[in-house]
Amino acid sequence: MPRRLLLALPAVVLAIGLSGCATAAAATTAEITERVSHLGVDPALVVTTTIEGYDLAPQSVNETDEGGMTATWAKPGTGDMVTVRTDPVEMDAAACAAQQLWGGGEATCVRDGATWHRSSGGIDEYAVVGDGRTVLVVGGDGFGAPREDLREAAAGLRAPTVAEVDRMFAEVQRRYDRGGPVERGDLPKDGDGAPIDPGGEGG
Secondary structure: OOOOOEOOOOOOEOOOOOOOOOOOOOOOHHHHHHHHHHHOOOHHHOOEOOOOOOEEOHHHOEEOOOOOEEEEEEOOOOOOEEEEEEEOOOOOHHHHHHOOOOOOOOOEEEEEOOEEEEEEOOEEEEEEEEOOEEEEEEOOOOOOOOHHHHHHHHHOOEOOOHHHHHHHOHHHHHHHHHOOOOOOOOOOOOOOOOOOOOOOOOO
């Protein structure tokens, strides 16, 4: 599956939809660093956004190999999803055209205000570039989110509050605290590792 770039803005962060977050102060660089640097995430690549009717799926938040982050917002009852991913490289015109879309296919790139609009075969993406970063906004795995929702997500990119950072990375932190995959209690100590599943009456 092709790599996704994310729309990057100075100190941009994905909105989580917590009450009062729109007026709360953005987290400082030091506060973000304290919370994510040990998780393999570059604090400069932590972002959030606000999309009307969409909620952040905390389990979707993850670190990337490049030190960025990825997160998905879903619209209940519709299946529409918007995914944001950050990357520590600035996308220029040549890179915009050369980078395949998340769903595959060569991209047609058009400057759209402060962003690149990338499209191919009915699939749309938006990329915002700045300060050595790119943030890509795409329509999720099903590519079902309308283009106007992607534009709203791109326009709504902002720095997170401390509460948003904590909520966004709660699952990542739990995985870090466990130090690896969840240990199952139904696996034998010896043998091929097949689960212990004793049959009841009838098999």
